[in-house]
Amino acid sequence: MHHIMIISPDHSPLKEADKWLSRYGFQVNLSHSFEQAHKFYELKDFDLLLVDNDCLIKAAPQQLENTPPRIVLDTKPGLNVAVQTMSLGAKYYLPLPTDSETLLKHVIDALENTPSQDDIASETNRDSKPNKEAPLLFARSEQEEQSMRLGYEDSTIIGRCPPMEELFSDIRKVASTDVTVLIRGESGTGKELVAKALHDLSKRNNKPLISVNCAAIPENLIESELFGHEKGAFTGASSARDGLIYAADHGTLFLDEIGELPLEAQARLLRVLQEGEIRRVGAVQATKVDIRLITATHRDLMDMVRRRQFREDLYYRLYVMELIIPPLRERGDDISMIAKNLLEKACKKHNRPLLAYNKNFDKAIRAHHWPGNVRELENAIERAVILSPANKIEAANLKISSRHTSQAASHAQQIETAREEAHSSMTPSTGTTLDDYFKHFVLSHQHKMTETQLAHSLGISRKSLWERRQKLGIPRQVTENK
DSSP states (O other), rough: OOEEEEEEEETTTGGGGHHHHTTTTTTEEESSSHHHHHHHOOOOOEEEEEEEEHHHHOGGGGGGGTOOEEEEEEESHHHHHHHHHHHOOOSSSSSSSOHHHHHHHHHHHHHHHOOOHHHHHHHHHHHHHHSSOOOSSOOOOOOHHHHHEEEEEEGGGEEESOOOOOHHHHHHHTTOOOOOOEEEEETTSHHHHHHHHHHTTTTTTOOOOEETTTSSOOOOOOOHHOOOOOOOOOTTSOOOOOOOOHHTSSSSSEEEEEGGGGGHHHHHHHHHHSSSSOBTTTTOOEEEEOEEEEEESSSOOHHHHHHSSSSSSHHHHTTEEEEEOOOOSSSSSSHHHHHOOOHHHHHHHHTOOOOOOOHHHHHHHHHHHHHTTHHHHHHHHHHHHHHHTTTTOGGGGGGGOOHHTTTHHHHHHHHHHHHHHHHHTTTTTTTOOHHHHHHHHHHHHTSSSOHHHHHHHSOHHHHHHHHHHHTTTOOOOOOOOO
């Protein structure tokens, strides 16, 4: 799941990109200026910035430092401005308005860092010949290789610890059926990769896999996005449109963060599972659909059922087959194996010679708790590849906080304590609103918790936390990395 920040004034046509980028599965946030973006978000958490040139012009130089790749769009494009913008580090410079197809192409290119044709030809030639210089990361039999890998190319899941071998076995058994699957695991463990593996190994693999992040779509739009709508069904519905469920007809629908789905949409989804049909918002007649449903969550749905935040009847419809992904810290030697694979990928991505995986590097990786799981490990290794010298990968360049490493075990307890505190205090005292409580809790805990930990403690997604910060004017506490 790629995170994109749109920085544009209210009047900018660029704001419209939020809706359709979310529809394509991107997690999108909006800011009116670089100043606002830095105040409420940590920009390094985003994969890409889409910036209206009006905001870029007004940004202070220090606000543009250490930011993700950006695409700049301009309502008054010009050659001189384009040259200056590209010299300041923009990936692309595009006119506004720009049709969604063109912008989507450039977004994907920027995210994937598409190599040039010469690089592709060189890579093809290199792959077609045995590379005698590069050491083999894995020298195993075909049977061993199949037991430790599942998936294709960038969707490959790697593991050989007992929980992962059991997971691989269950995936292969379940994939050939049309049974509904619930995937559970912490953030960053690879729930979307498991969903892709289920689809790729199923009889529906020649049909679409539609992935939807339920936390990324605004609550007032989610029913329209999933089920479609008729013309005039609500303000702004100028034409009829099919929803994402219909787009998955005869294929697979993957609903990530299913715990974020509003209760009204849960009732509609239940009908899809019971009757195999959908009804657009504002429509009278229903349409038959044939989908295979896969859902995922990091939340305790049964606990949400008890608190009446999730429908019990829907829970039992989803809980036909459950696949549990273990956190990285519980996967033993898998950590080293995954790190080697990620090191190889990072070297290729940044056109670096393949760096040897050494004992000190492995020791540092094995000592860390990895609360962000594989996603956090991937980011750390990419940092190390970029910062290390050309001939050796250095553990210090992982930039893992020693404080976090030594106190890793206490973090889980800290999150649990904060969650209990949040839940026990959710009934506000007289004269206190939920917004007041939310503001008090965030301000009281943000100095000792990450954004992810805050969100988990409050039982909401990071996107919801960001949006509530913006709505209530709660700035993030800036911490210096030492």
